[in-house]
Amino acid sequence: MAEEELPGVLILDIGGTHxxxxxxxxxxxxxFHVITMKEFLxxxxxxxxxxxxIFVFECRPTIDRELLESLPNLKVIGNSGVGVDHLDxxxxxxxxxxxTNTPHAVADPTADIGMALMLASARRLVEGNVLNFPG
Numbered sequence: 001m002a003e004e005e006l007p008g009v010l011i012l013d014i015g016g017t018h019x020x021x022x023x024x025x026x027x028x029x030x031x032f033h034v035i036t037m038k039e040f041l042x043x044x045x046x047x048x049x050x051x052x053x054i055f056v057f058e059c060r061p062t063i064d065r066e067l068l069e070s071l072p073n074l075k076v077i078g079n080s081g082v083g084v085d086h087l088d089x090x091x092x093x094x095x096x097x098x099x100t101n102t103p104h105a106v107a108d109p110t111a112d113i114g115m116a117l118m119l120a121s122a123r124r125l126v127e128g129n130v131l132n133f134p135g
Contacts, residue, residue, distance in 0.1 A: 006033040008050035009078075010040055010071070012060040020057045024080075028055060037061050049073060059086045068095045076100060 009032035013019030019036075020028070028034050033050060040047045051071050054063065056079045061067070063077060068091070077092060079101040092099055120126060 006031065007052040008033045008035050008047070009053040009055050010035050010037065010051045010061065011055045011057065012037050018058065018060050020055065024057070044070060052076070053078060056080060056087070063087055063092065065091060068092065068097065082106065 009028055011020050011025070011028070011034060013036050014025040014034075015022050019025075025034060032053065035047055035051060040051070048070050049072065052073050052075050054061065054067075054071075054074065054077045056063065056077060058080070068074065074095065074097050076098045077087065077100070079087065079099065082101060082103050082105065084099060084101050087099060089099060
């Protein structure tokens with residue numbers, strides 16, 4: 001499928017302090033024409049028509065009324081985390097846009113860490129690790 005045929009997805013950036021992780025951006029590139037916020041702001045007229053999705057990573061980009069009004073073909077906002085408290089769902093839905101998230105993405109790792117912390121506490125592993133034994 002040619003890049004022109006792929007639906008556009010808006011992200012803040014790739015890499016850096018607040019951008020999408022590079023391996024995640026590579027995955028997005030397989031299914032979307034990835035458009036960074038810098039590219040979008042540099043050519044709003046052309047890019048706004050291509051963007052059908054926004055990928056929110058670590059609460060970025062900020063989804064506000066001005067952004068939604070500038071994206072006439074936006075269909076879905078995909079949030080890469082569990083919660084959507086940082087999104088104004090009522091405002092977003094007033095534009096006919098759907099919101100998705102990944103509610104079970106970190107369930108197993110969270111349970112693993114919880115069990116590890118309980119076992120470490122019960123066996124006093126942290127305290128044992130810092131003790132200096134003679135000899």
